[in-house]
Amino acid sequence: MEGIYLNRAPFDQELKVLKERLLEMGGLVEKALNDSITSLKELDQELANRVVEEDQHINDFEYEIEAAAVHLIATQQPVAKDLRKIISFIKIAGDLERMGDFAVNIAKVTRRLEGEKLIKPLVDIPQMAETAAKMVNTGLNAYIDENVELAYTLDDMDDQVDAFYKRILNELFEIMAKNPDTINQAIQLAFVGRYIERIGDHATNIGESVIYLVEGKKPDLNT
């Protein structure tokens, strides 16, 4: 009367492929974020243009992952953890896609500053971006290993990003107050801070998806 363990090889294989695609997508987003910040730091127009162009790949990935997930739901009637996996694919792909858009926004700031000189050497913004990139990476690693503990570390990292943002804004206000000629660029840089801050929030969403995937409950990591 003992049951037997069955092999759902084709289904499991498709889940695996989907996970790999999601990680590829994550790699592209990390690169887009890094490149966008480099383009800003060095006002490298060519690099900024590349970030904008390559965002199409990221969008295509989201579409592909979504379509594959819908196909699996329609054909495999997943339940329990299988279903949570697929829901997580869709949600994480959505978060990554948004992050890609923010990288594009940053690259567009680089474009807008073409021919200008930076009002100050960028120190905090790259560091903030580095922390946000680390969050993306941490979120994806937590996802690969289904590591809930690691996912929870995103909460603190997000606080760091938020603190950076506050500091950057204060600094920009000071610069603007001293020299109104800097206002245009300072506002652009403040936007960049805002974009990075949003990327951090989407990274915490990935952490939340990991916890949902493993435990079936949804915590709030963006506190």
Add this chain to the structure above:
Amino acid sequence: MGIEVNNLNAWYGDLHAIKDINLNIPKNQVTALIGPSGCGKSTFLRCLNRMHEVIEGARVKGEILVDGEDIYGSNVDPVTIRYRIGMVFQKPNPFPTMSIFDNVAAGLKLNGMRNKKKIREIVEQSLEAAGLWDEVSDRLDKNAMGLSGGQQQRLCIARTLAVNPEIVLMDEPTSALDPISTHKIEELVHRLKENYTIVIVTHNMQQAARVSDNTAFFLNGEVIEYNTTKHIFSNPSDQRTEDYITGRFG
């Protein structure tokens, strides 16, 4: 009050088919029993209306309280229990020589009801409740075997409802039916729980997920997990439940 099962055990000769089951089945809800073949879910179902003991060598030990009364009490008549706790089987089994009308009326007549007007009323109500009235009202005197499989199954449900049970047990009621008939039965189950407590055995996981409020996962004669259907199908607590419902274990 629904059904309260305490320390229920059942045997076929030496085979211990049901082991120490404790389960509270809520009133006016649908409770699904799932699990691989041979796990004891149908045996358990048959214990609920004292059908298990009719098999030679079969035994039951334990307590099943319906509205607080033990249906295995010494002064309880099993026939009365089977009226109060009706059953619908896997394969539709109308009485083959009887008309549609007589199939539904059979239980009433067996019970000694003679009032023709009353019988007619109950037959119509039961067919209505089983969602079959509109399809058969113009041919009640025709033989029941002329109905499609899905209609026959709804006829059997009407026959069960005619004797006014409190609880309806269903043993894989749609496994022999096409998708449309299955859908009709599922819709019916959903509607019936307003007036009846329903326990359904099904091998169709999606059906359990669709129609039931609670799900019990059986394995090797034991209940591994019993919880709301929502919990079982979104985040089961036991790995064996997870493996079974995701199709990795059977």
